[in-house]
């Protein structure tokens with residue numbers, strides 16, 4: 198660990214406080230067990246966790262955004278939504294990590310934590326207006342960004358637009374309202390898709406329904422601001438496409454997935470030559486990939502994409518969540534040969550032979566334990 202608190206790999210943190218923010222979201226305040234300094238970070242960045250979940254043979258790896266703009270009282274704050282089984286698969290097991298946090302992580306618990314990272318960040322002193330658009334627990338980076346603007350007494354115009362199901366599931370409502378009331382440059386609009394009996398329009402929320410592009414057209418003066426987007430995939434897809442169709446420059450829209458990453462804009466599939474060029478390879482490059490547990494061997498070319506995509510195209514079905522090198526759900530062992538990551542944002546596993554197949558390609562013929 199360096200003097201300013203920066204660290205490599207995992208560091209032990211102790212939970213100092215645990216506080217509900219809504220019926221489904223709870224905040225956890227974490228301080229380093231060694232009592233050392235905490236490095237600064239950019240609002241919107243996240244921490245990586247390796248969790249020892251009861252009855253799990255291997256650590257569960259997950260990432261959670263720091264839901265405040267700076268460490269306060271020596272603590273980073275996380276705000277975690279309890280994930281139930283999906284409505285369309287009620288018999289599926291509920292979310293492993295989020296339920297572990299809610300049910301087993303208490304004041305005094307220790308957690309293994311990786312240093313802040315991520316590039317979904319706001320520079321509070323940057324130029325130009327900003328729209329922070331979130332759905333559900335996608336509010337966590339937006340709260341960090343909003344607080345950073347307030348901390349910096351920045352004068353840029355901010356719209357905080359948030360969708361929640363109802364008051365019962367709405368986190369940080371009073372905090373955001375108080376900030377908007379106290380700052381002329383900050384405006385907030387809250388939508389409830391299913392307001393509860395006790396929810397009062399004009400108090401807890403501003404309009405019933407979802408956050409839609411039509412609402413944004415009413416709220417915003419023009420297509421000029423920079424847009425930050427975080428929520429469910431349908432939320433992000435509908436707003437991203439609505440904004441682009443309205444005339445917002447795609448470079449002005451930045452977003453972060455909390456679940457499986459996907460293309461937000463429907464585009465033609467890149468050609469084999471384009472994919473190869475992006476990897477700096479000849480389109481005719483070929484490697485054999487053996488998925489040993491499955492008894493499948495397939496030929497990889499740049500057009501096949503990641504090792505995970507090659508597996509899926511050949512009837513092998515490894516687990517995955519984020520498909521972007523962050524959650525470690527697709528972690529596999531490379532038994533023979535070499536691989537290379539396809540982008541720089543991968544949170545690399547500890548072992549040299551461990552590979553996140555969603556974000557890797559072969560560099561030689563390889564054998565994967567999947």
Ligand SMILES: Cc1cc2nc3c(=O)[nH]c(=O)nc-3n(C[C@H](O)[C@H](O)[C@H](O)COP(=O)(O)OP(=O)(O)OC[C@H]3O[C@@H](n4cnc5c(N)ncnc54)[C@H](O)[C@@H]3O)c2cc1C
Nearest residue numbers: 260261262277278281282289290291292293294295337455
């Ligand atoms: C950069 C980043 C930042 C994040 N920040 C936050 C944050 O600030 N706050 C926050 O709450 N989350 C955040 N997340 C999401 C978080 O990392 C976890 O993905 C989330 O908590 C769910 O993890 P889990 O282990 O609880 O659920 P998982 O166990 O991963 O399950 C996910 C869902 O799949 C369902 N499921 C499981 N098995 C099946 C099956 N067989 N069939 C059908 N469905 C199934 C579960 O019921 C659950 O609904 C962030 C994610 C990223 C990538």
Ligand code: FES
Nearest residue numbers: 518520525527555
């Ligand atoms: S699926 Fe999340 S790291 Fe590969």
